[in-house]
Amino acid sequence: MATSELRSLLASISQWLKFRGKHAGYWAFLFQRGSGVVLVAYLYLHLYELRLLLVGSVAYEGFLRLVLSPIFLPFDMLLFAVGIYHGANGLKTAINEFGYGINHSKSLLVLMLIIGVIVWAYASYAVAEFSLGTP
Amino acid sequence: MTMLQHTPEPVEKENAKDKITVKIFRFNPRTETTPNYVTYRVPIKKLMRIMDIFEHLVEVQGVDLAYRSSCGMMSCGSCGILANGVPKLACVEPAEEGMVIEPLANFPVIRDLVVDRSLYDEKISTLLPFLIREDSHLEFPEFVRHSQMKSRNTFAQCISCLLCMSACPIVASDSDFIGPAALTRVASLVQDVRDRGMETRILKVSGPDGVSRCHFIGECSEVCPVDAKPSLAIQILRRKSTRSLLRRVLTLRTQNYPSRLGTS
Numbered sequence: 001m002a003t004s005e006l007r008s009l010l011a012s013i014s015q016w017l018k019f020r021g022k023h024a025g026y027w028a029f030l031f032q033r034g035s036g037v038v039l040v041a042y043l044y045l046h047l048y049e050l051r052l053l054l055v056g057s058v059a060y061e062g063f064l065r066l067v068l069s070p071i072f073l074p075f076d077m078l079l080f081a082v083g084i085y086h087g088a089n090g091l092k093t094a095i096n097e098f099g100y101g102i103n104h105s106k107s108l109l110v111l112m113l114i115i116g117v118i119v120w121a122y123a124s125y126a127v128a129e130f131s132l133g134t135p
Numbered sequence: 136m137t138m139l140q141h142t143p144e145p146v147e148k149e150n151a152k153d154k155i156t157v158k159i160f161r162f163n164p165r166t167e168t169t170p171n172y173v174t175y176r177v178p179i180k181k182l183m184r185i186m187d188i189f190e191h192l193v194e195v196q197g198v199d200l201a202y203r204s205s206c207g208m209m210s211c212g213s214c215g216i217l218a219n220g221v222p223k224l225a226c227v228e229p230a231e232e233g234m235v236i237e238p239l240a241n242f243p244v245i246r247d248l249v250v251d252r253s254l255y256d257e258k259i260s261t262l263l264p265f266l267i268r269e270d271s272h273l274e275f276p277e278f279v280r281h282s283q284m285k286s287r288n289t290f291a292q293c294i295s296c297l298l299c300m301s302a303c304p305i306v307a308s309d310s311d312f313i314g315p316a317a318l319t320r321v322a323s324l325v326q327d328v329r330d331r332g333m334e335t336r337i338l339k340v341s342g343p344d345g346v347s348r349c350h351f352i353g354e355c356s357e358v359c360p361v362d363a364k365p366s367l368a369i370q371i372l373r374r375k376s377t378r379s380l381l382r383r384v385l386t387l388r389t390q391n392y393p394s395r396l397g398t399s
Contacts, residue, residue, distance in 0.1 A: 012308030018240070020220025025353030029304060032350075096351045099374045102367050105353055
């Protein structure tokens with residue numbers, strides 16, 4: 001990436017980090033971008049994990065044992081939160097962009113977040129049960 | 136002959152409580168390399184606006200502050216500034232203690248609080264900001280039903296104060312984006328029953344820097360002082376743009392449709 005492009009990218013990001021006086025829609029947008037970056041990073045981690053299949057089953061299963069251990073449970077929960085938020089806000093934006101609920105954008109965002117929290121709680125419970133084992 | 140006796144008005148004693156402190160952005164790009172914030176103390180009055188601070192500084196204290204002002208009643212849209220980081224009109228925003236006043240964000244500063252509006256002017260001039268008619272109207276005033284103009288009237292409230300452009304994070308990161316102010320103007324014309332230029336306008340706002348660039352963040356509508364609903368205007372244009380594209384695809388007339396590949 002050329003220096004000028006990098007400088008332009010950094011200038012753009014710095015503009016987004018001016019938080020004073022911002023409203024709910026702005027925070028939703030900012031978290032959407034942030035969660036998108038986290039999901040892309042996770043995608044690369046996932047590709048690294050799949051690459052281990054080429055190394056051999058021992059390496060792959062060793063890595064799986066590591067990430068399925070309870071230490072990684074908070075990371076799984078964070079990943080669910082990020083993914084569910086990205087999906088929920090994306091769905092809300094898509095609904096708005098089809099022309100529905102434009103005047104109730106904030107209410108729609110709150111509704112999507114409530115649904116998102118419920119789905120996240122269930123997903124976290126399920127993965128915790130799987131990771132920690134059934135008592 | 137009776138001599139008129141001039142009784143001098145009693146001079147009010149200055150009280151520290153009667154003054155407020157404000158911090159104002161000062162920058163002259165011709166002579167300075169970096170902006171600085173200067174603190175001023177001005178006497179507070181009842182129902183004092185930010186514009187009154189500027190007028191006091193220039194007319195009473197003799198400060199060479201550059202700012203824009205015209206109607207003073209929220210109609211001309213020239214006095215947009217950032218008050219504590221939020222885009223506001225100086226002619227209506229109340230003055231407060233400790234306020235930080237800056238020029239509108241996302242525009243180059245000409246001097247102090249005056250920004251270069253050409254970013255907007257150049258864009259709006261390419262979007263045919265006038266009624267396109269097939270024939271001249273026969274009578275005056277023209278017979279138009281209120282119900283026909285209702286949807287247009289919301290967007291026609293826009294006073295081009297550019298607070299929306301200043302609040303938009305997409306304008307902040309991509310200055311090529313047409314922006315909410317110009318798009319609201321286009322929406323008001325597109326929704327006008329007298330106008331016949333919808334297809335031309337929709338084509339102009341359907342490019343990569345047009346309506347598809349908006350992410351429906353809604354900051355533009357939040358800061359709009361006249362409730363012209365710029366985010367709603369953009370979504371209406373987006374809907375019309377999508378329909379226009381579908382019509383063109385179905386009738387195989389996509390050659391003039393703007394795309395990222397360079398056709399215009």
